[in-house]
Amino acid sequence: MSTQLGRYAIAGAVAAALYSLIYLIFADKLLPQGEAEFAVVPAFLASLLLSFQLHSRWSFAGHGSRNEKVRLPLRFLVVQAAGLVTNVALTYLVTKVLMEPNWVALPPTLILTPLLTFAAQRIWVFR
Template identity: 35%
Template structure:
């Protein structure tokens, strides 16, 4: 039981480090595009998503969840990771819409970064651990 808790804690720490890095990449792409008005916040969200998804798959599969599950079916793992990344995209798009759309809260471009930094990673960690890399 103690060993299982250590494993989960290790995965959570690695996921947090990689997730922080990947989320930072997302913010680096999203912020100038949305903040400078180069594109709409939703298009900036999509651009950030693509960068984060590709980087996240490589780092999470090779490091975050390296000791968890099997890698005998790469196609299954990859397709499940893609589904979870679509959940992530959907959550982030929802946050961007609710917090920045003129017919919703009409907040500044940076408001969605708060739930994107704190809510989305918790959801994706759970899905990756329990389903993708199980």
């Protein structure tokens, strides 16, 4: 499991870099000031597409069955939808309620959500 967690962390770091780049472009440049939670959606969707490929082909390669051609992607999407909701909520809390700069929302979303989704993916998606 430690090798798997290491691969998950590397793949996650790549997806997190993409998420951060897209989030900051939208939050700081493309959206009106104070609307950073809306930047989560395009950032999350882009990193979702990348992370599914990385995790299914590398992080969780050889773990569990790949015979579920429909159920596996659906379960992955359910877990990621929960991650999206978590990131929107954290971003809203940090940028609207606490009134912190947009970048301050990145650390909690890049630490908490991956830990939660790793557990859910290992137990429920790639079992």
